[in-house]
Amino acid sequence: MxxxxxxxxxxxxxxxxxxxxxxxxxxxxxxxxxxxxxxxxxxxxxxxxxxxxxxxxxxxxxxxxxxxxxxxxxxxxxxxxxxxxxxxxxxxxxxxxxxxxxxxxxxxxxxxxxxxxxxxxxxxxxxxxxxxxxxxxxxxxxCAAVTAWHALVVRGGLRAGDTVLVQGTGGVALFGLQFAVALGARVIVLSSSDDKLARARALGATDLVNYRTTPEWDAAVLELTGGAGVSHVLELGGPQTYQRALNVIGAGGRIAQIGVLTGFGPQPNLARLQGMNADILGITVxxxxxxxxxxxxxxxxxxxxxxxxxxxxxxxxxxxxxxxxxxxxxxxxxxxxx
Ligand SMILES: NC(=O)c1ccc[n+]([C@@H]2O[C@H](COP(=O)([O-])OP(=O)(O)OC[C@H]3O[C@@H](n4cnc5c(N)ncnc54)[C@H](OP(=O)(O)O)[C@@H]3O)[C@@H](O)[C@H]2O)c1
Incomplete structure (x- = not known):
């Protein structure tokens, strides 16, 4: 063979x-x-x-x-x-x-x-x-689907009416999007490309942010949620996305720490996590x-x-x-x- x-x-x-x-x-x-x-x-x-x-x-x-x-x-x-x-x-x-x-x-x-x-x-x-x-x-x-499932459903307890922030349009991101849509959650997708965002919309994402043209995407996500923030983040980026992910977590929200797309070793300021009674879930598949x-x-x-x-x-x-x-x-x- x-x-x-x-x-x-x-x-x-x-x-x-x-x-x-x-x-x-x-x-x-x-x-x-x-x-x-x-x-x-x-x-x-x-x-x-x-x-x-x-x-x-x-x-x-x-x-x-x-x-x-x-x-x-x-x-x-x-x-x-x-x-x-x-x-x-x-x-x-x-x-x-x-x-x-x-x-x-x-x-x-x-x-x-x-x-x-x-x-x-x-x-x-x-x-x-x-x-x-x-x-x-x-x-x-x-790998990708089980990670998204574990993060959002098993540990994240995702339910209808929740709001999920998904970073990018790769493997983990799209499974997260599909599971969240199937559960009746609202999905906000970040991507480098408007064409990719159009694909995400066709899969059921209702809110789309291009992080190239809107580098301060945390402000855009807060605006989309009327200032409340999101209930779940699939954190895939690492050092360059982590602080913004924290900036958008809502009350009682959950950040699933998963990815290293921009490198290793995020050093976030955790004050908002405490202020929001929010959680970080460490996820490995x-x-x-x-x-x-x-x-x-x-x-x-x-x-x-x-x-x-x-x-x-x-x-x-x-x-x-x-x-x-x-x-x-x-x-x-x-x-x-x-
Ligand atoms: N902890 C675990 O068990 C576990 C399991 C699976 C994966 N992971 C990690 O999760 C990440 C995603 O894995 P994958 O296999 O799904 O990757 P992938 O399919 O290769 O996805 C890559 C995509 O991520 C997006 N991206 C890149 N930089 C970004 C940024 N700064 N902000 C937002 N999106 C960005 C891009 O999509 P756009 O062009 O649409 O932005 C890119 O095409 C990786 O870091 C991987 O190591 C961890």
Missing amino acids: KLYRLTRHADGARATLTDAPLPEPKAGEVRVRIAAASLNYRDLLVRDGVAKGNGEGRIPLSDAAGEVDAVGVNVHRLAVGDRVAASFFRDWTDGPFHARYMNAALGGSLTDGVLAEHVVLPEHAWVRLPDTLDAMAAATLP GSRAHFENMLGFIAEHRITPVIDRVFAFDDVENAYAHLRAATHVGKVVIRVRA
């Missing part, structure tokens, strides 16, 4: 296509023939060596979906022919998060990921898919149980993941370049099986 490994060179890192023997599942393990994978901003961080460890030789990417084609002994949840997706934290199946789950995040620099024709993982690391989602759509979900509950919601509300572009399996380098260019809306997908 073929798979990709991250290789480091004098002129930077690359995903390098390699031959490998077909892996056999051991006891408790399940092998999946991968149909599609998707890229996340995190995959750029891992490739650039920003994430923990060097990652040399690791199989990249956390997100993939396919069909079970072999099972080891003592496998009880899944059988050959089942359609599944990978769960981002291999070992976080349910319950509270533990720090030990972190190093086994798929496609990080310490644990192999899923950009391969066949992937073997413990059976607990696979999520069974509903018939309503094809492999391409399912491959968009493990989510568990398999979050993923499974989210799949029920996606089926019930007929949510279709927004796929920007699909790349062929031998064109992975261009898929990375496309994500880095940040002209996309929604998710960038790789078709693994033709």
Whole structure:
């Protein structure tokens, strides 16, 4: 079979296509023939060596979906022919998060990921898919969608009538937008581009702010909310957006701290948080149980993941370049099986 490994060179890192023997599942393990994978901003961080460890030789990417084609002994949840997706934290199946789950995040620099024709993982690391989602759509979900779900619904307690601020039109942002609209919340979207904002409007966002032409977007958001601010922020930008996110949080509001699009280490002034009796929720993707509950919601509300572009399996380098260019809306997908 073929798979990709991250290789480091004098002129930077690359995903390098390699031959490998077909892996056999051991006891408790399940092998999946991968149909599609998707890229996340995190995959750029891992490739650039920003994430923990060097990652040399690791199989990249956390997100993939396919069909079970072999099972080891003592496998009880899944059988050959089942359609599944990978769960981002291999070992976080349910319950509270533990720090030990972190190093086994798929496609990080310490644990192999899923950009391969066949992937073997413990059976607990696979999520069974509903018939309503094809492999391409399912491959968009493990990181971005679960993160948005965990942030807004599980920890954020989002309800009809709430107001959500979404930053940008990438993967996490658009899933956040779609979940919030399905729940009856009002959605304000920030974007660098009016064309992208028009796409967000078509998905149900009612309020749109271009942060290039309106750099003081916090003032615009306060105006849109009659000065009250928003109940939820999906904070994706980091240092360059954090203070403005705090400036717009409303009474009892919740900021989900998620992203690093403008770098690491925000140093915000927390006075408004205290004054508003608001909370910051630290979010790192989510568990398999979050993923499974989210799949029920996606089926019930007929949510279709927004796929920007699909790349062929031998064109992975261009898929990375496309994500880095940040002209996309929604998710960038790789078709693994033709
Ligand atoms: N904590 C976690 O578990 C977790 C999980 C998933 C993702 N993340 C993080 O969340 C962020 C988004 O991830 P993703 O995979 O959804 O990324 P993505 O699909 O690559 O989204 C990138 C988009 O973000 C928008 N953006 C860039 N700079 C911005 C800024 N200053 N203000 C507002 N929007 C900005 C741009 O959209 P526009 O052109 O429309 O502005 C850009 O196209 C990343 O930092 C990622 O590392 C964290």
